[in-house]
Amino acid sequence: MVLSMPRPYKHPKTGVYWYRQRTPALIRAVAAGKSVIVTIDCRISQPKIGATVQVSLGTKDVAEAKRLAGEAQSQFDQVWLSFNNAPVKLSLRQIVALAGEVYRAWKLMLEDEPGSAVDWAARRERRERWDGKPQPLPTQRALMIDPPPSLREKWGSWVDGALLEHHLTVDTETYQRLLVEFDRALRDVFDLLERRANGDYSPDLVGQRFPTVELPAQAEKRTEVGGGNQDALTLSALLDHKQATQSKKARTFDTYRAKIADLVKLIGHEDAATITRDDVRRWRDALIGRGLATKTINDQYLAALKSTLRHGVKEFSLASNVADLIRDERDAPTTDGGKGYSAEQAKAILAATFRGSQKSLSAPHQRAVFWVPWISAYTGLRVSEITQFQGRHLRREDDVTFMLITPEDGSTKGGNAWTMAIHPHLIEMGLIDMFQAIGDGPAFYTPYPAGTDLKALEDHRAGESAGKVANWITEELGIAAPGGRPNHAWRHSFTSLCRKHRVDKEPRDFMLGSRSQTDAREGYGDWPPDVIDAEIRKLPRFEVAMTDWRPTLETVRPEPIRNTAKSPKAQRPSLRLRKPRAIKERL
Incomplete structure (x- = not known):
């Protein structure tokens, strides 16, 4: 070139x-x-x-x-x-050599002043504890308390940084082997630093296992996507181009890549031009055989492939979208109960909030377990919209105190903002007092440093808080959530309650953060807080056995974003730039 x-x-x-x-x-x-x-x-x-x-x-x-x-x-x-250039396949020697760079970087910066031996020992014990646990499936991870981190979560940013420094693009197999060897190298250097912290400065024999880095020149030419060569129309390249030319969230494309990787594993390649309808059909049947729900197969797996291939047809020379019309046509499973919690289930959950969780939770998560079910029951808000709420957006107008749900706090449906009335029972229980005591920041998760763009976060801490609440309902209370979605079930319960007590549809939908797709006139005008307040007052109180106990009002200090593969737009700084203190703070 x-x-x-x-x-x-x-x-x-x-x-x-x-x-x-x-x-x-x-x-x-x-x-x-x-x-x-x-x-x-x-x-x-x-x-x-x-x-x-x-x-x-x-x-x-x-x-x-x-x-x-x-x-x-x-x-x-x-x-x-x-x-x-096309992705290269590295030999084991080259992979170990790259892992040796990270080993030497940590050793260089921390060997002379390794810090507390107690801290290194605690990290080793935590690592050994995780080693004894099997990696959960993705569907299980969201329901686990403190799930073991995957190698990608732990070291993906370090591997990405090493590849960036050497201007390397590697194939999937090489990347996975790099994660394994980086994990081994970092375990070794952590053990070394623990010995150093205990005063043991005997020769480092382990570090001698790493060879000198000798990487191949990437000479294999990769044709430009859309340049007329069908070999270039890989699913990965199409997704990269789609992401570069569209405004969807990065998380959406990450999800697409994860789903499509499942297809690639089945058929053994990702050449979009040679994928057949039979390939897609076999994939759908395999997903059904794994027990995935109809909605999951259609709306996640097949939707990701269809969207990617559609981009190839529209933008490049892909002849057709072979995934069109292929769906999981099974009927959704019938349930004996409703979509939301029954009145008895709702009352059981709300009554249990006064006992809190039996597990050792942080102050924000203790508050979430108590308050989030109550707020969900009286508002129908998406749980993430509750857990990400910031005290600064508690507003008062015309003698009405209300919550301003805004994308400034994190993701909202459609990027919309709206007002949410507060039921009088929540006010009596002290919800407003709680928000005012905590201050302008979040009540239900550890705050981020000032200036963090909460809208850009790919893995908002509010999601972890929502997971704690879901686990508490299903694991500690043993209540089976309708549809297997313990947090979402409250939206159905709230909607049913609104119908029963004649809450008007328009304000109900507005409070739920929904927008009519059929009648544009419903988007006209404004919704003053007193109008929403009048509607929410139509709902009766949940009469449960209550106590004066409330979770702690302790505030917690902001913590920086952890630099992992899920961090928003964060890139791992070069190993040569890291300072000892910065590395310790990451651990």
Whole structure:
């Protein structure tokens, strides 16, 4: 790939020289939005690729800038090649060598001052405890208290960073082997640091097992998506292009990739042009055979494939969408009960809140177990909209106190904001007093640092809080949730209650965060708080045995976002930039 060589330019405010180059058109769709690591004069930068990519040269001297421009160009050339090459398969020696880099980085920064031996021992004990637990299935993970982290969750960001530093793209098998070897290497260095913390500075024999890094040049050409070569129309490439050209949340594409990976595992390839209708049919039948629900198969697995192939038909030369019309046509299973909690179940759950959880929970999660079922019962809000609620959005207008549900606190359906009335019973129980005591931040999860964009979070802590509530209902109370969804069942219960007590449909739907898809006029005008308040007062109180006990009002300090594969838009800094204190805080 022949590229013209740009010149460095001076920043108009700082006077520091920068180097910028236009992203080659052949790889722009695949590379857009991705961050890369470049090293210039021993300084490591992590620019994001857009229409261009640019990096500071770190100097105000024009002669020095010209010298460093060549180094920057060399780095950019490696970046472009990494996107233009097919994924490589690394040998075990090369994989272990990469793992050795992370071993040596931790050793270099922490060996002289490793900190507390007690802390390292506690981490080892926790690791050994997880080693004795089998990895749960994805469907089980959401229902578990403190599930064991997967290797991807633990070390994915470190593997991604190592690949970025070497401008490598590897195949799926190599990536999984890298996770395993990084796990071994980090276990070894943690054991070493525990020995150092105990005063044992005997020779490090374990570190000698890592060979020198000698990686292959990525020479196998990968054709541009849509360039006329059908071999280029892989499902992964189509998804990358779809994500680069659409505004859906990153979480949606992560879900698509996970579902499509299941198909690829079955048929043994991801060439979109050679996938047949029979392949899709076999996949659907296999999903049915695994016991997945009809809705899950149609709305998650098949929907992900159909959306991806549809993009190939619309944007590129894919002849047809072979997944169209293939569905799981089984009837949904019938249930003896309703969609929501019965009156007896609802009262049993609400009465149990006064006993709290038998498990050792953080202060925010204790409050969630008590308050979230009550708020759900009287509002029908999605549980995540409750658990992510911030005290600053408790408002008062025309003598009515209400909750402002807003995407500023996290994800809401359709990105909408609306007012939610507070039932008088909740006020009597002290809900408003609780929010005011906690302050402007969240009551039900550990706060993020000031300035965190809560809308951009891919794994909001409010979700963990919602999971604690669901586990408490199903595991501690032993109440089987209708449809297997202990939190969602409250929305059905609230809707049934509204119908029974003649709450008008329009305000009911508004409070539920729903918007009519058939009558645009329902979107006209506003909903003053006193109107919503009048409707919510139509609902009777839940008469259960109550006590004066309430969960703690203890506030907790903000904690930074953990830098894992699920962190929002977070990229792992280079190993060479990490400081000992920063590493300790991550553990």
